[in-house]
Amino acid sequence: MYSSALGRRAPAPSSHFHSWFQMCRKQKTTGMSGGHHDSFSLSFTYQSIGTTGLCQHTCFPVTFSKKKVSLLSVLLIGLWGSVACQGNPVEDICVAKPRDIPVNPMCIYRFPEKKATEDEASEKKIPEATNRRVWELSKANSRFATTFYQHLADSKNDNDNIFLSPLSISTAFAMTKLGACNDTLKQLMEVFKFDTISEKTSDQIHFFFAKLNCRLYRKANKSSKLVSANRLFGDKSLTFNETYQDISEVVYGAKLQPLDFKENAELSRKTINKWVANKTEGRITDVIPNGAIDEFTILVLVNTIYFKGLWKSRFSPENTREELFYKANGETCSASMMYQEGKFQYRRVAEGTQVLELPFKGDDITMVLILPGPEKSLAKVERDLTPEVLQEWLDDLAEAMLVVHMPRFRVEDGFSLKERLQDMGLVDLFDPEKSKLPGIVAEGRDDLYVSDAFHKAFLEVNEEGSEAAASTGIVIAGRSLNPNRVTFKANRPFLVLIREVALNTIIFMGRVANPCAN
Incomplete structure (x- = not known):
């Protein structure tokens, strides 16, 4: 039996448990x-x-050859x-x-026994009909996501x-x-x-x-x-x-x-x-x-x-045109820039960084774009990004009228x-x-x-999507210069997240540093 401060060998499952699993081996997944x-x-x-x-503790003696498997x-x-x-x-x-x-x-x-922290006491209300532990598991994934992303970004070139x-x-x-x-x-x-x-x-x-x-x-x-x-x-x-x-x-x-x-x-x-x-x-x-x-x-x-x-509010292909994209090293390349105007969840945070949420049809999954201000590098945003900062940005998104410019891109990693x-x-x-x-x-x-x-x-991100619902946004036939609308122009490196909204589960995460690469 294993026994240590960290773990123990659990009791063997009952025969009923094994017979149940054997029946489950015939399962069909859809x-x-x-x-x-x-x-x-x-x-x-x-x-x-x-x-x-x-064997460090008590365990079965096992005989095997001098190999490495x-x-x-x-x-x-x-x-x-x-x-x-x-x-x-x-x-x-x-x-x-x-x-x-x-x-x-x-x-x-x-x-180990943990005392409730002030942060836990004031955390956002758990979504309706959601198991608390499932909510916490989703948050754990978000914590891992931001930490791992920073380690990965540190090991890569800013233009990657x-x-x-x-x-x-x-x-x-x-x-x-x-x-x-x-x-x-x-x-x-x-x-x-x-x-x-x-x-x-x-x-x-x-x-x-x-x-x-x-x-x-x-x-x-x-x-x-x-x-x-x-x-x-x-x-x-x-x-x-x-x-x-x-x-x-x-x-x-x-x-x-x-x-x-x-x-x-x-x-x-x-x-x-x-x-x-x-x-x-x-x-x-x-x-x-x-x-x-x-x-x-x-x-x-x-x-x-x-x-x-499918985008809830689609980008019309007729509005896509070639424009310059400014890479981190100062070079430029020609990108296919999509365009639309409409109402979206949005927030401007410290140092001019913009956060935009684009919903897919169905509203349960969205894409979040994080665009640094012209005077702030994406590398600095990445270094400063913590689970708490990201959660604060997402919690404070509010509906706004926007002019959105976003490159069509394909990323493989x-x-x-x-x-x-x-x-x-x-x-x-x-x-x-x-x-x-x-x-x-x-x-x-x-x-x-x-x-x-x-x-x-x-x-891969392109114009495909369904017609916008009235409450979300509309497709504009041409480009306007409405001074009352906020402009979100992703013509420089930005972060991208794809998340499930209710649980805020980060499914995908990445950086678009060069949309012209493919």
Whole structure:
């Protein structure tokens, strides 16, 4: 039994629990295919010394050879909608209670007692019909999003575009957390801000992820498409921990598909990349780079999401014209600048920075643009951006008449997450000597580690959309010079967010530094 200040080995699930999950293996998930994509991948590696597995506490002696095995986990953004288990009283995870879905990971991290802060006491009212923990999980994701973005921006040139899905990354590592123990589990809780949720133990996070997924991806609105798919690709020669498989499938919708990594590593890589391309309408290809999978790989986790939204107030193509875009290095390029006038949520903040919200049809998902003033660099806005500042800006948006100039653009980005996450404190997971991931493989191995993590994302913005509703805005046939209207002209680098409004969940985040690149 594992026992430490950070976690303990949870009791084995009951036979009823396992039989319920076996029924759930026959589940069918539903979703739509639709434009934005993002991907992320991890690599876990195990390393043994001698012939017996190393055990820090009390654990099973495991015999294995002097090898190094990597477990690659690729997670593209995405979540799922529903689970239907035939013959089971819980037919829909979206209406299930915590007691209906026993989550029993190998180790559990207990949160230290926390006193309510003044900020928590004055926080914005939780949206109606929203579970408090789901609301807190969404806020945790926003905290992680801004922190990770700053680390990423610091590592890139000011003239580089950036695009990612913090929700995808967070979801992927939550799935990894299912098999983690000790300091590895503690660091996962801290870096992804899961420890800010008012819950006593870490195992409850998975249930609230399921609820958050339901809020985000099960939408009656058919004007926008926000769908996803998860999958576990495991080496066919191994037996994976049953609880890990069960929770991954039922909570995250990730079924296990066997592949032959040992004999056909390259074919396996191509198979996974093909699956990803199919789930993202061909927008994300080659998310797993050459050499990332080899004969030591034992598991690849994949999470995908696809989003395509129609503007509530469309930009008329007749109004689009070529104009100069001023890049951070002082150079200019020719961009296709879209144009419209109408009522939008807007705010001008310190030093002339403008914040504009453009709704997609359905109003539940919006795009937020953050444009620095002419005398302020985007780099400074990025450095000063905190979760609290961002939340304040969004809370104080108010309707205003605007003249909007916005470039048509296409942004693709792909990068390794390892170094950025290490800088944020996720150290042990990537260290073969310190990583503790005993809850993934059935033998209870305590020698797995993440060798790398990859993320890839795509965003395209153009004029497409539906006619504006009367209360939101109208399409203007020509360009006017109305002095009473505020001008928002994104002809210099700006930040872009795509969020779910009710929960303020940041789904995508990025920087448009050069819309002329594609």
